[in-house]
Amino acid sequence: MALADYLESKPVIDTPRLRIRPLCADDVPALRAWTPDKSIYAYWGKPPGKSDKNPELLFEKPPKPSKSFHLGIEERASGRAIGELWVYRIERDRMAYVSVRLARECHGRGYGTEALSAVTKFCFENTELQRLWTEVDVRNVPSQKILEKCGYTREGLIRQGKMVNTWCDYYIYGILSTDV
Numbered sequence: 001m002a003l004a005d006y007l008e009s010k011p012v013i014d015t016p017r018l019r020i021r022p023l024c025a026d027d028v029p030a031l032r033a034w035t036p037d038k039s040i041y042a043y044w045g046k047p048p049g050k051s052d053k054n055p056e057l058l059f060e061k062p063p064k065p066s067k068s069f070h071l072g073i074e075e076r077a078s079g080r081a082i083g084e085l086w087v088y089r090i091e092r093d094r095m096a097y098v099s100v101r102l103a104r105e106c107h108g109r110g111y112g113t114e115a116l117s118a119v120t121k122f123c124f125e126n127t128e129l130q131r132l133w134t135e136v137d138v139r140n141v142p143s144q145k146i147l148e149k150c151g152y153t154r155e156g157l158i159r160q161g162k163m164v165n166t167w168c169d170y171y172i173y174g175i176l177s178t179d180v
């Protein structure tokens with residue numbers, strides 16, 4: 001199956017402490033508590049946008065057809081949406097880009113590793129994807145750590161390149177289905 005085959009019915013992925021699932025309007029209060037927090041955008045490549053500052057905008061209109069996966073990360077114990085994860089820039093069902101972020105108060109508990117590792121495994125076990133990859137600002141040590149704990153390889157350094165909307169030194173990290 002291609003990852004695109006899950007676009008109509010997005011996956012729900014359970015881990016010991018998290019549920020990775022589509023977000024819904026009921027998640028707005030939980031999202032509003034952390035998505036406007038500028039500190040999580042330090043190495044994100046762009047500042048908080050309109051829907052980060054006002055997450056209700058995400059649900060005001062019916063979703064447009066999209067080739068991207070945007071999933072929420074729910075902390076199962078509290079039921080709160082404490083993070084988001086994207087699998088996007090999907091090329092020929094074979095390669096996709098990943099990105100993850102969490103509420104500041106939830107950093108350092110291993111949630112980032114738990115979520116990324118589960119989604120990486122899901123993609124390789126259930127879709128035709130052969131490569132997942134991302135770009136990480138060299139100063140973003142927590143992100144590098146979670147990628148390495150999930151089995152991604154640091155493949156290269158781009159010096160003063162364009163990462164999203166900023167210019168910085170950044171690493172490319174990638175993982176192949178044959179790596180796991």
Ligand SMILES: CC(C)(COP(=O)(O)OP(=O)(O)OC[C@H]1O[C@@H](n2cnc3c(N)ncnc32)[C@H](O)[C@@H]1OP(=O)(O)O)[C@@H](O)C(=O)NCCC(=O)NCCS
Nearest residue numbers: 040100101102107108109110111112113136141142143145
């Ligand atoms: C990246 C992010 C998702 C990591 O999530 P997390 O749940 O805090 O990650 P984990 O707890 O699984 O692991 C973080 C690791 O970084 C380490 N770490 C955290 N801050 C650090 C620092 N300043 N210097 C060195 N190591 C640091 C932690 O000790 C841990 O490593 P360990 O398991 O070896 O102890 C989270 O920091 C985040 O949301 N950042 C903002 C958004 C972002 O930049 N996303 C990545 C875009 S590419």
